Amino acid sequence: MKIGPIISKPGSSLNYKTGSWRTGKKPLFLNKKCNGCKLCYLICPENCIDAEWIDANRIKRASLKCDFDFCKGCGLCAVICSVNDIQMIQETS
Amino acid sequence: MEKFFIKGHTACAGCGQAIAAKLVIDTIGKNAIVVNATGCLEVFSTWYPYSSWRVPFLHSLFENSAAVASGVESALRHLGKENITVLSQAGDGGTADIGLQALSGMWERGHNILSICYDNEAYMNTGIQRSSLTPIKTDTTTTPVCKESSGNPTPKKDLVGIALAHNCVYVATATVGYPVDLQRKIKKAISIKGPKFIHILTPCPLGWYHLPELTYEVSKLAVESCLFPLVEYENTKLVSVFKPKEIKSVEEYLKLQARFKHLFKDEFKSEIEILKNISKHNIEKYNIN
């Protein structure tokens, strides 16, 4: 349909990897003391933290994973974690 | 919880608005149509050809998200599809300034629409200019701090009051520092029919001049210092007020943000009183003790 580039496909931002925006720090999910409160999941502005769900409301403890192709290294997950189970570490590469 | 506002958008790291937008739509789910005004959110989430939205999304102009949403809601009513949630989203400018007329019209007509104001307290997308929701004494590019001026001369517009005057069936304030509370309020709002309004305070690391990781802390302190109380009204009656465990000082909130750093200098120190009075007023009004 030749109506020009005016409509975007849903979720197409998956093709734009913002991981390169990080300027040195990235989160390390220790997954030791995690109590499944999912505050890190809720606070991430990129929505790039994934979890395994038990049901519609609860996640499996220590199942949090960050998609580093998109993480911008803001550090909010580490700040909000109530049991200090997330640490911001220096990026090596 | 399925994700409907996904990664790959171009918001700043630590953006409060991105957190709020994500929480709003992920809580509502698939059965929603989002109408968004021009602003940070629209610009960073729909940069062609990348879109972070997995629900139907319509962006028209800056001041008409409420009117466009009214059209969408009327069309859905005509089609008999009234179970779909229609969201009208805008920033502080698109809600309280240029968008106020359309918003007032939509509320007055009583459309079944949830309007959300993502309040980052200035026109951030165009470069941190002041809006009518910029707090008093704030340093912005159009209310710059200098010898003669201590920043924005007027306090925030009372959007909750304006919404209540329009008899909105549900009015609430929320912020990203209390994400579970925000989710609860969203769920409550969409369960009620009629015009609903949620005013979400969304810190902006760029415009408020704080580190990205402080978005959570700053947002919490706005509530704990009682400058932005978390309240809830149903059918214009106050039904809940969040009472923080410990009321923090206004200074503790202000000192984290360089947009207020002039208030800690000798020549403007006395102006902090004005903000303290706003906090005192809120404490009295909502009995936060």
Added chain:
Amino acid sequence: MKEFLEGAIAIAKTVKLCKPGVISAYPITPQTHIVEHLAKLVAESELKAEFVNVESEHSAASVVLGATATGVRAYSSSSSQGLILMAEVLFNIAGLRLPLVLCCVNRALSAPINIWNDHQDSISIRDSGWIQMYAETIQEACDMHIQAYKISENPKVLLPVMVCIDGYLLSHGYEIVDIPEQEQVDKFLPEYKLPYKLDVEKPLTLGVLSDPNYYTETRYAIHESMVKEAIPVIKQTSDEFSKVFKKNSYGLIEKYFVDDAQKIIIAMGSICGIIKDVVDELRSKGEKVGLLRIITYRPFPEKEILDAIENVKEIGIIDKSISLGAYGPVFTDVRAICQMKDKKISGFIAGLGGRDIKKLDIYEIFDKISKQQKNLEFINVDLNKIEVNI
């Protein structure tokens, strides 16, 4: 069925037959009667639609934008200041490729405030990407509305259509109008199907941030759709309408004794009725004159006009609007396409702010066409009136 009707009522009755699902408009003279009658039809359940009473024209256009994007046929109407207030939204609707029909009841622009007819309002937004059609009679205005939906919703076009009618002359005038039957319209006008509507089952993002890498292509697409697709679609739709409803319908242009004319007037709208009378009178005296009525102004039917005026040497263009500081808009467009042609083309400004254009004025213009070529001449202007004593 033939009835003696006020223009606005006839249009409202025709719009009802097109079954819009959402109607939204803001009152402004001389459009008000159209929407008042539609409100009555909706209130009395004769038309099943949502009638949204908005707080400004900007919001009225926004409401119908939202409605058509959701896949529901919509309708609005405005004039003058209202049209200019919603200008931003009109550009937006065309840019989003949303089918819509809006009736512009042509009225002069402030300042100073003037509620009478000229074309300045719709002419001022001719660049917006809207298809613009100008009606000469109330019957034509009604017929245009039905065709407008079909043209607008055609999958090859997908652009909004503005039906322009002269304020008071056509909106408040009375005529015997033949309103078709619902079954006829139902057969002619298919159901509205927008391929990219807002649908929770098939989500998409409409209204994006388009950087320099992509913006030009959106404009190119609109222009191509107007010039390559809309022009033939308007012609086809008009021909089909003529056949089905057994009425005269012209589509792009109307030639009134142009083929063997030595000099013609080119004009748009209801003024053409008077011009036709003068053409008849002059022809009866043996003068070879004619009228070329432009019906579809945007897209500009270049080929059709050039074919029609191929053998005409002297042309006078009457503009009921003006690009202040330059020339009449229709004059500018016609002159542009006649660049390399050996023709004497003069431009005349008449009828601004509702000033009556009389037969004598038309005689005067036909006379002037043969005299010295002038790019712009105001007809019937009294220089004494512009003296101000402060």
